[in-house]
Amino acid sequence: MTRGGRAGATDPVDDATLALLLEVAGTPKPGNVDRRRDLADLRFEAFxxxxxxxxxxxxxxAEAGANAGDPPGVGDAFExxxxxxxxxxxTNTQFGCLLLLVPxxxxAADPERELSREGVDAVCRSTTVDDAVAFYRAFEHVDVAVDDPPPGADDLDVRRGSDAEPAVREREIPLRDVLALSPDPGDPETMEDRVPDRNAQEWTEGFPRTFRAAEWILTDEGPLADRAAxxxxxxxxxxPDTxxxxxxxxxxxxxxxxxxRAILESDAGDPSGPVGDVSGVDADAVHGGDLKAAESLAEAFVAEGINPGTTADLTCAALFVALRRGAEVAP
Structure with missing residues (x-):
């Protein structure tokens, strides 16, 4: 259900806050905290x-998007x-969600842009060195699981926090370029096996996963929390989850x-791996996802310590876009 044609009529900050709440309320999200299960070191109410x-x-x-002059930067808003x-x-509950939600x-708040892949890509491309410095400072507030930086970028390791500021300023590297260092899937010469940073890919590719999943949510039926799951x-x-x-x-x-994938494609045997690209996932398969089967997978993932947190970040971002385009919580 939508807001009777009033898509985007609410405040984007309200919708972003609601997206954060709906994401954690969606259940089951295998391996993640939801309204029915906590993890050993992380509880539902913390989210x-x-x-x-x-x-x-x-x-x-939102102020950075709506005001003229010299508004606060995206990096400051994120920090x-x-x-x-x-x-x-x-604790760290929604670092990745916020990295996606802020741009x-x-x-959404900028009258000269629109909430589209092109609009958010323009926001990311407009980031500055000061935004990058603020992004590094954000890592001093929480512990975040990250991979080692690529070769030659040790001085830009996000785990250095504000200590990386001299290198960031010397290289004159804006925030989007910092994130562009992250999606590397591995070194083909050494055959290093890495899963790309999906959130960083969103920043550098124009949020394809976010907008694709928003379409799934908008065209699905039932409670928004179930659509999110x-x-x-x-x-x-x-x-694969980062x-x-x-x-x-x-x-x-x-x-x-x-x-x-096996839950979504239960009539196709036991698929051996991921689809490979979000565009290859059929919306009908998503809408037919068996949440009862997902409950069993959720229990198994928790027992095995498998926590697809980056997938939850993307789900939150998709919920925000869906809300801005008319999805609502009212029955």
């Missing part, structure tokens, strides 16, 4: 607190959102995607 705490940063993102999240949740909110399965079936690869290994990440 509710993180969503509330992030709001001042999201408001800053503020992460700091508020960490203060209220007491989306800015695009099915979209999560679709995204996981499409590509966080799973970072915390476990690439092979486990691919196997996890294959298990999600």
């Amino acid at each position: 509710l607190g993180g969503a509330v705490g992030a709001r001042p940063g999201l408001e800053l993102a 503020r959102a992460v700091a508020g999240m960490a203060d209220r949740a007491g 989306l909110v800015r695009a 099915r979209a999560f399965l679709g995204l996981l079936a499409a590509e 966080l799973v690869a970072s915390t476990l290994d690439a092979e486990t990440a691919r196997e996890a995607s294959g298990r999600a």
Whole structure:
């Protein structure tokens, strides 16, 4: 159901906050915290607190989009959102969600842009060196699982936090270019096996996963939280999850995607791996995703320590786009 033709009529900050809440409320999202299950070190209510705490940063993102002159930058908005999240949740609950939401909110709030792949890509391409410095500072508020930087970029390792500022300024590297360092799938010469950083890919590719999954949500039926859970399965079936690869290994990440794909394609036997690209996931398969079967997978993933957190980030971003385009929580 949509807002009776009033798509985008609400405040983008309200929709971003609601997207954060709906993402964690969607269940089952195999391996993730949801309204029915906690993880050993992370509880459902921490995500509710993180969503509330992030709001001042999201408001800053909307201000950067709506005001002329010299508004706050995307990087400052992101750091503020992460700091508020960490203060209220007491831990890292939605770092990746906020990395995606901040440019989306800015695009939605900017009267000279629109919430489209082109609009958000323009926001990302307009980022500055100061945005990059603020992005590095955000890593001082929380612990974030990340891979090692590519060769020759040790001085730009995000784990250095604000200590990386001299290198960022010396190289004059804006935020989008920092994120462009991350999606590298591996070194073909050494055959290093890496799963690309999906959130960084969104920033550099114009958010294809976000807008594709938003279409799944908009054309699905039933409660938004259930639609979000099915979209999560679709995204996981499409590509291996970055966080799973970072915390476990690439092979486990691919196997996890294959298990999600098997739920979506239950009549096709037991698929051996992910689809390979989000555009290859059929919307009808997503809409027919068996959430009862996903419950069993959720229990298995929790027991095995498989936590597809990057897929949850993408689901949150997709929920925001869907809300801006008319999806609503009313029955």
